[in-house]
Amino acid sequence: MPAIKRIAIIGLALESNRFAPPTTSQDFFQSCYLEGDDILAEAQKDAPAMPQEVPAFIDEMNALGQWQPVPVIVTATSPGGPAEQMFFARFLGRTLEYLRAAQGLSGVYICSHGAMTATGDHDPDGTLYREVRALVGPDVPVAATIDLHANISATMVENADAIIPYRTNPHIDQAPCAKEGAQLLWRLMDSGEELGSAYVRLPIVAPTISLLTNDGGIFAQLVANSKAAQTKDVPAVCVAGGFAFSDTSYNGITISAFGDHDKAKAIVGELGQWAWDNRTGFKKELTSVERAIELATGQGPNVLLGDMGDNPGGGGRGNTTEILEALLAAGVKNVLFGMFVDADLAQQCHDHGEGAEFEAVFNRDCDDVNANQLTLGVKVLKLSDGLVAGRRGLYAGRTVKLGASAAIRVNGIHMVVISLRTQCADPGFFEHFGFDIATYKAVVVKSRGHFRAGFDQFFDAGQIYEIDADGLTTPVLSRLNFTNLPRPVYPMDEDTEWQGAGG
Numbered sequence: 001m002p003a004i005k006r007i008a009i010i011g012l013a014l015e016s017n018r019f020a021p022p023t024t025s026q027d028f029f030q031s032c033y034l035e036g037d038d039i040l041a042e043a044q045k046d047a048p049a050m051p052q053e054v055p056a057f058i059d060e061m062n063a064l065g066q067w068q069p070v071p072v073i074v075t076a077t078s079p080g081g082p083a084e085q086m087f088f089a090r091f092l093g094r095t096l097e098y099l100r101a102a103q104g105l106s107g108v109y110i111c112s113h114g115a116m117t118a119t120g121d122h123d124p125d126g127t128l129y130r131e132v133r134a135l136v137g138p139d140v141p142v143a144a145t146i147d148l149h150a151n152i153s154a155t156m157v158e159n160a161d162a163i164i165p166y167r168t169n170p171h172i173d174q175a176p177c178a179k180e181g182a183q184l185l186w187r188l189m190d191s192g193e194e195l196g197s198a199y200v201r202l203p204i205v206a207p208t209i210s211l212l213t214n215d216g217g218i219f220a221q222l223v224a225n226s227k228a229a230q231t232k233d234v235p236a237v238c239v240a241g242g243f244a245f246s247d248t249s250y251n252g253i254t255i256s257a258f259g260d261h262d263k264a265k266a267i268v269g270e271l272g273q274w275a276w277d278n279r280t281g282f283k284k285e286l287t288s289v290e291r292a293i294e295l296a297t298g299q300g301p302n303v304l305l306g307d308m309g310d311n312p313g314g315g316g317r318g319n320t321t322e323i324l325e326a327l328l329a330a331g332v333k334n335v336l337f338g339m340f341v342d343a344d345l346a347q348q349c350h351d352h353g354e355g356a357e358f359e360a361v362f363n364r365d366c367d368d369v370n371a372n373q374l375t376l377g378v379k380v381l382k383l384s385d386g387l388v389a390g391r392r393g394l395y396a397g398r399t400v401k402l403g404a405s406a407a408i409r410v411n412g413i414h415m416v417v418i419s420l421r422t423q424c425a426d427p428g429f430f431e432h433f434g435f436d437i438a439t440y441k442a443v444v445v446k447s448r449g450h451f452r453a454g455f456d457q458f459f460d461a462g463q464i465y466e467i468d469a470d471g472l473t474t475p476v477l478s479r480l481n482f483t484n485l486p487r488p489v490y491p492m493d494e495d496t497e498w499q500g501a502g503g
């Protein structure tokens with residue numbers, strides 16, 4: 001009888017925006033930090049507070065046969081600035097301690113985001129993969145799953161046997177992605193095969209809004225082609241769109257393939273050339289704030305307006321006021337607005353209580369970019385402790401912690417105010433307060449794209465607008481002061497050249 005498969009489970013997820021304040025240890029501890037058996041206990045819950053890949057991976061391993069999980073550390077938090085180096089160093093040290101203590105591992109599963117930076121390391125994902133590999137040795141298969149926005153480094157590719165990406169944006173395939181990773185890891189453990197790899201990074205740093213997979217655009221086609229290119233010989237082909245705001249030297253769209261070396265090389269060359277030849281597809285137009293106000297007041301259908309400049313899901317603080325001020329100045333009525341992240345404002349509402357009307361201060365003592373301090377008369381409609389069960393898309397089946405929260409009315413605008421930074425990607429965040437989304441002429445969401453999978457039951461693609469409000473997550477990359485990006489890169493630098501995968 002073969003020895004039982006013992007698989008280490010490691011999770012590290014942060015999407016880092018260099019322009020945002022550092023992400024602290026506290027941020028991780030508050031959101032998700034689990035060690036050892038706590039990981040397995042959390043994964044068994046109905047709505048685990050952890051990346052969805054981990055419970056999905058465990059489920060699939062259970063379905064595949066007899067195995068023994070070796071739970072290590074799973075930690076994750078909302079997109080933000082680079083992680084404090086001390087946090088990452090401690091995470092890595094503890095992880096390696098667990099792995100050293102676990103004798104006779106058969107495989108390792110790493111669930112990582114792939115677009116993390118730390119204050120002292122531009123590639124902590126790569127560092128993790130490398131240290132894990134160094135410890136377990138070349139013969140223990142290491143399979144990783146990553147977010148579609150990962151900035152994949154050569155270090156990651158060289159130290160993993162396979163990297164499986166999400167293939168949807170908005171992300172709705174975390175579970176299938178983890179399942180694919182589990183199946184491939186199982187195969188590698190059984191067969192003892194060693195997969196080669198090939199990797200190419202294109203000089204394309206795409207605005208995140210051009211990386212959707214449900215619009216039939218260039219990126220959607222590239223991802224579909226990568227999936228179609230997978231064969232038994234090359235079982236993992238990974239296209240990652242990258243996350244521009246990480247601002248690292250290895251930013252860019254990457255294609256990696258794992259399997260027979262020559263075939264993998266041919267695949268990344270072909271896909272890379274195809275993406276390069278079609279690169280104009282990575283340019284995209286936005287809708288102005290002025291036009292957004294017209295849409296919110298006009299006779300047309302109800303509209304969904306995404307605040308592209310202030311997406312907490314990309315490191316935005318959720319507190320910029322450009323669209324809110326424009327709506328107030330225009331006296332717009334019948335608008336639903338979420339979610340405004342301001343713990344002090346939420347506390348003011350809790351202090352006054354439901355039904356109270358008072359002069360509220362927005363962004364008190366806040367010097368974030370584009371987050372103006374406003375004093376506005378508000379009515380508190382409803383209060384909440386902010387524990388909301390996600391209903392659709394990114395947060396489906398997950399318990400989300402918004403912290404002390406309030407529903408308020410500001411002139412003709414109904415708003416949700418929260419304490420813990422979260423992007424407005426789930427209708428449950430409004431419904432939790434009793435708001436009926438379908439009755440509003442305009443719904444404004446602080447979210448870049450994940451709101452699409454949450455609100456698609458109310459708005460079709462033609463009713464959705466990407467609003468060009470300024471902020472930390474503006475898709476107009478030329479407005480940001482990048483210092484580490486490789487340059488030139490398309491489309492910021494129109495005359496960028498590329499010699500091809502072999503060059």
Ligand SMILES: [Zn+2]
Nearest residue numbers: 147148149171
């Ligand atoms: Zn992502």
